[in-house]
Amino acid sequence: MNNNFFRIMKSKISIATLLLISSKSMFASDGKVLESSDFVGITFWLISMALVASTAFFFLERDRVAGKWKTSLTVSGLVTLVASTHYFYMRDVWITTGSTPTVYRYIDWLITVPLLMTEFYLILSAITAVSSGIFWRLLIGTLVMLVGGYVGEAGYANAWISFIVGMLGWAFIIYEVFAGEASKVSASHAPENVQKAFNTMRLIVTIGWAIYPIGYFVGYLTGSDPASSMATLNIIYNLADVLNKIAFGLIIWSVAVSESK
């Protein structure tokens, strides 16, 4: 059998798996269905579909790029795959209980945010030798940010103090990509296209990511009515994920394609 056959089979199997995951999750458990007036539930649904489509796209596009860029696209596809599965589950939790699926969201973030951080490391290692310190610092910043946020949202610690700890973790990440070693490697070694992608990615980490602490603030620190602030919180987090998971992956895809020519 030739390689082409295996390549085609491989893509077919990935797509089939995705379809299976999505069809299995079509029906809400417990017989409850998505009401057409449930705006939050509808955003969960829409975004889960966008994530499934993005996953298929990133995995298939892997064939088009040069070897050293393939891992970056695999990681983009893993981010949207992991997130889509969480979105199916979160949608069900929202529809059947009307409560905020905080735990699942944080499990999702705990997997996808380190993967997104790895992308900075990967695009730099595709062009030059880079120290693993970049990877570790970004990972530590991520963990401080997420653990801070989780203990606050889950009510294990004071909401304000947790918020501040989370903000410090995020600030540490921003420092690394704007003024730390990662930014220096990009400025001194990366070709123009890669630098442009790096710069857009760090803008997303600054502006796109700012949406989450704003959501936390609205949800927990303004003292507004819990039920309506939870609806707002979920809509804000859902929209943020489109930018920070799908658009982020597309930027990497576009530089990978242009650098592969």
Ligand SMILES: *C/C=C(C)/C=C/C=C(C)/C=C/C1=C(C)CCCC1(C)C
């Ligand atoms: C795909 C999911 C992503 C990119 C999630 C990112 C989440 C954050 C940037 C969360 C940030 C937070 C702070 C900066 C302060 C504390 C509260 C958090 C955890 C919401």
